[in-house]
Amino acid sequence: MDPSSFHIAMFPWFAMGHMTPYVHLANELASRGHRITILVPKKARDQLEHLNLHTNLIIFCPVLVPHFEGLPEGTETASEIPLSANGLLAAAVDKTRKQLEEYLEAHKPDMVFYDTAYWIPEIARKLGIKTVCYNVVCAAALALTLVPARKLPITPEDLENPPAGYPSKTVVLRGAEARSLMFITMPFGDGITFYDRTVRALRECDAISIRTCRELEGDLCDYMEAQFNKTVLLTGPVLGLGDEKDKLEEKWAKWLGGFEPRSVVYCAFGSQYILEKDQFQELVLGFELTGLPFLIVLKPPMGCDSVEKALPQGFEERVRGRGVVFGGWVQQPFILRHASVGCFVNHCGFGSMWESLLTNNQIVLVPHLGDQMLNTKLLVNELKVAVEVEREANRWFSKESLSKAIRSVMDAESEVGVMVKKNHAKWTRTLSSPGYMSGYVDRFVQSLEDISK
Numbered sequence: 001m002d003p004s005s006f007h008i009a010m011f012p013w014f015a016m017g018h019m020t021p022y023v024h025l026a027n028e029l030a031s032r033g034h035r036i037t038i039l040v041p042k043k044a045r046d047q048l049e050h051l052n053l054h055t056n057l058i059i060f061c062p063v064l065v066p067h068f069e070g071l072p073e074g075t076e077t078a079s080e081i082p083l084s085a086n087g088l089l090a091a092a093v094d095k096t097r098k099q100l101e102e103y104l105e106a107h108k109p110d111m112v113f114y115d116t117a118y119w120i121p122e123i124a125r126k127l128g129i130k131t132v133c134y135n136v137v138c139a140a141a142l143a144l145t146l147v148p149a150r151k152l153p154i155t156p157e158d159l160e161n162p163p164a165g166y167p168s169k170t171v172v173l174r175g176a177e178a179r180s181l182m183f184i185t186m187p188f189g190d191g192i193t194f195y196d197r198t199v200r201a202l203r204e205c206d207a208i209s210i211r212t213c214r215e216l217e218g219d220l221c222d223y224m225e226a227q228f229n230k231t232v233l234l235t236g237p238v239l240g241l242g243d244e245k246d247k248l249e250e251k252w253a254k255w256l257g258g259f260e261p262r263s264v265v266y267c268a269f270g271s272q273y274i275l276e277k278d279q280f281q282e283l284v285l286g287f288e289l290t291g292l293p294f295l296i297v298l299k300p301p302m303g304c305d306s307v308e309k310a311l312p313q314g315f316e317e318r319v320r321g322r323g324v325v326f327g328g329w330v331q332q333p334f335i336l337r338h339a340s341v342g343c344f345v346n347h348c349g350f351g352s353m354w355e356s357l358l359t360n361n362q363i364v365l366v367p368h369l370g371d372q373m374l375n376t377k378l379l380v381n382e383l384k385v386a387v388e389v390e391r392e393a394n395r396w397f398s399k400e401s402l403s404k405a406i407r408s409v410m411d412a413e414s415e416v417g418v419m420v421k422k423n424h425a426k427w428t429r430t431l432s433s434p435g436y437m438s439g440y441v442d443r444f445v446q447s448l449e450d451i452s453k
């Protein structure tokens with residue numbers, strides 16, 4: 001292997017939240033002279049191509065996803081199906097194994113990066129290709145549940161307690177939150193559970209890599225290293241920020257420009273989260289209750305074909321001029337940096353978590369899935385830079401609790417607001433210091449050279 005220039009094949013889980021960070025990492029590697037082939041379905045390639053900043057070094061190679069019973073005909077990625085059907089998609093993706101084998105045999109890249117395709121190392125090993133299990137979620141999401149120290153079979157009661165040796169007392173889940181992780185015991189693929197495939201994927205690779213940094217999760221990364229007895233390489237968050245050639249769409253720049261500095265509350269829940277209609281209505285009513293200007297960007301709730309049709313009666317008239325609910329896609333990183341925006345209400349998906357840390361908006365969190373709940377604990381309990389919206393036992397949040405959380409960080413005289421703002425500023429300074437992000441990638445590349453020897 002020529003250590004000065006690798007050819008790396010990437011085979012991420014076919015969900016936008018996974019493929020996008022892989023492309024960002026590919027850009028970082030290509031900017032250091034390495035060649036990358038990203039193996040994803042054709043539709044995904046069309047959606048990702050605009051992120052490719054090095055078309056001379058990064059290419060997409062189409063993977064044909066075979067049909068699997070129970071999935072709609074032609075399904076290729078997780079964004080086309082409900083979360084509950086992801087296990088079937090995993091089974092369909094597992095059926096692409098032969099295509100991957102043929103590709104690797106024909107092209108013999110130096111390394112393969114993958115996350116959920118636990119069978120990659122078996123193929124790669126025979127061909128002398130190194131493997132890196134590159135994980136795009138926080139280290140806590142792996143360390144709390146997907147480690148050999150978890151006693152099997154996993155029961156809902158077990159999930160209330162962290163596995164032996166788990167190093168954090170604050171980044172933990174209790175009650176309904178912990179029990180919601182039972183999905184890891186369910187099939188994810190044909191005849192394999194989510195837990196088994198992830199632990200196998202982590203165990204079989206030459207090196208584990210995580211899209212995080214030591215300053216946030218150093219102890220959790222050390223725990224992963226001890227659990228799997230192998231090197232854990234960190235890439236830092238690899239957000240692709242600063243690469244954008246565009247600027248904020250005129251329509252939003254103009255609308256936001258009509259408000260006082262740092263007064264608007266922006267809300268978005270990422271690319272997957274679809275609310276139930278009654279929770280969606282409660283959410284928008286919570287924003288109305290704050291009395292603050294707001295921009296909410298959400299997918300239409302379940303069973304509705306537009307956000308407009310799902311709004312509570314009279315809502316639009318009551319908030320006209322100060323509040324907008326939009327059902328499309330916006331340029332979130334630009335919105336977060338707009339001078340009028342002062343607060344970011346989000347689900348704490350890993351991308352949004354980092355984007356919120358890197359901008360100076362107050363942060364209010366409404367997590368939904370397992371890793372989002374852990375990211376939330378990290379920000380609220382450990383770093384103390386955000387507040388979480390209180391939920392009832394059945395995980396429902398009321399308009400009052402949402403409004404209270406927002407006011408608690410937006411009211412100038414609020415003690416909590418002052419405290420999170422001060423802590424947040426400290427972290428933003430560290431994370432955005434010159435060379436911080438690029439240093440992580442440089443050290444990652446150096447480690448790749450070491451494991452390739």
Ligand SMILES: O=c1ccn([C@@H]2O[C@H](COP(=O)(O)OP(=O)(O)O[C@H]3O[C@H](CO)[C@@H](O)[C@H](O)[C@H]3O)[C@@H](O)[C@H]2O)c(=O)[nH]1
Pocket residue numbers: 016017018021136137268269270271272273297328329330331332333348349350351352353355369371372
């Ligand atoms: O209108 C929008 C909405 C979102 N975004 C961007 O989309 C990304 C969303 O990513 P993230 O915040 O990570 O949310 P999800 O799309 O929900 O991410 C999925 O993948 C993540 C791992 O990458 C996991 O942490 C989450 O739980 C999982 O839902 C962010 O970069 C946003 O800036 C936009 O640009 N415009």
